[in-house]
Amino acid sequence: MVNGMKVAVNGYGTIGKRIADAVIMQNDLQLSGVSKVTPDYEALILNKIGTNLYVPEQNIKKFEDAGITVSGTIPEMVNSCDIIVDATPGGYGTKYKELYQSAGKPAVFQGGEDANMVDLSFCAMCNYELVSGKKYVRVVSCNTTGILRTIYSLRSFGIKNVQVDIIRRAADPREIKKGPINSITLDPVESPSHHANDVKSVMPDLKIVTRAAIVPTTLMHLHQMTIKFDRKTEKIEVINALLKTPRIVLLSSNSGVHSTAEIMEIARDLGRKRADLPEVAVFEGSINADGDTVLLSYAVHQESIVVPENIDAIRAIQGKVTKDDSIKITDTAMGIKRGYLI
Numbered sequence: 001m002v003n004g005m006k007v008a009v010n011g012y013g014t015i016g017k018r019i020a021d022a023v024i025m026q027n028d029l030q031l032s033g034v035s036k037v038t039p040d041y042e043a044l045i046l047n048k049i050g051t052n053l054y055v056p057e058q059n060i061k062k063f064e065d066a067g068i069t070v071s072g073t074i075p076e077m078v079n080s081c082d083i084i085v086d087a088t089p090g091g092y093g094t095k096y097k098e099l100y101q102s103a104g105k106p107a108v109f110q111g112g113e114d115a116n117m118v119d120l121s122f123c124a125m126c127n128y129e130l131v132s133g134k135k136y137v138r139v140v141s142c143n144t145t146g147i148l149r150t151i152y153s154l155r156s157f158g159i160k161n162v163q164v165d166i167i168r169r170a171a172d173p174r175e176i177k178k179g180p181i182n183s184i185t186l187d188p189v190e191s192p193s194h195h196a197n198d199v200k201s202v203m204p205d206l207k208i209v210t211r212a213a214i215v216p217t218t219l220m221h222l223h224q225m226t227i228k229f230d231r232k233t234e235k236i237e238v239i240n241a242l243l244k245t246p247r248i249v250l251l252s253s254n255s256g257v258h259s260t261a262e263i264m265e266i267a268r269d270l271g272r273k274r275a276d277l278p279e280v281a282v283f284e285g286s287i288n289a290d291g292d293t294v295l296l297s298y299a300v301h302q303e304s305i306v307v308p309e310n311i312d313a314i315r316a317i318q319g320k321v322t323k324d325d326s327i328k329i330t331d332t333a334m335g336i337k338r339g340y341l342i
């Protein structure tokens, strides 16, 4: 048995299952169990792979009737771990916080929760050190994480203001009830979209506006960013800054890659687990520098981008590992790259 902090994942969906996998990959963490509410195929898989499964007390019989072995209730899971990662649907984490508090356990929440319900909203590169002494941390959403990493990478040029047009995927690949399936939908009609405020929950002084539209795809989000700097900036400086930032990869101009479909195919071809791409994927050819203004486009894999952030949030709460070390340990264990992807 690996020694380390015992992590429980409440909510084994798109994000929760990936966090559970990532915890198992870390030498300093161990997965004590995960929770589910419905006795479906994912619960059967958990039994097959030998992961402890916890369920709401009132659902135990349903699981047992479906032939699924249960290790206990969700409160028992909470009591038997050192830290909880809450990956329940948006809004549920706020309800669960009381349970975590009464058990005296720290917790990491996801971007679907309100920023006000935690001590700090989190993006590893931007504010790891500020977690010191805090118990309740929220990893910001996938889109916000993509924006923050990119801004962080280019911050040394002096940022005057940022505009991001966000083209959002309609659903995750495993979802069967969400849309639109034949529309481009403004989300919302008004601007700015909520993403600007979410970015400010981590970088309060940044001048940023965001707009968002949903399109019928499940693969990735695409961001088109315009940044105004304090000074004239050269394209090569932008490329060099992006190349040296962890968790950002470039799709070289000569690769010919110009779509999210091709990026996901690259993840499959590279043998990435679940075909995930937790890095921000910047199209090198999209970078345009004109005086103090830079345009660039990048893709965000919504299913996986926040996963390494959750692992760092756990270590930040534990308070024993520095930011740079945590990012390095997480990225090495998960095979996350920087530099040219292709």
Ligand code: NAD
Pocket (backbone or CB within 6 Å): 010, 011, 012, 013, 014, 015, 016, 035, 036, 037, 038, 087, 088, 089, 090, 091, 092, 110, 111, 112, 113, 140, 141, 142, 172, 302, 303, 306
């Ligand atoms: P999901 O619906 O795929 O998974 C949620 C899981 O929680 C499911 O397994 C569900 O059965 C379980 N669940 C539901 N009610 C529960 C309860 N009462 N107790 C315990 N478990 C319960 O959701 P998701 O997409 O993984 O999102 C989880 C969080 O991550 C949300 O806050 C979301 O905003 C955020 N997030 C999602 C994405 C994404 O693109 N999917 C990206 C970044 C962040």
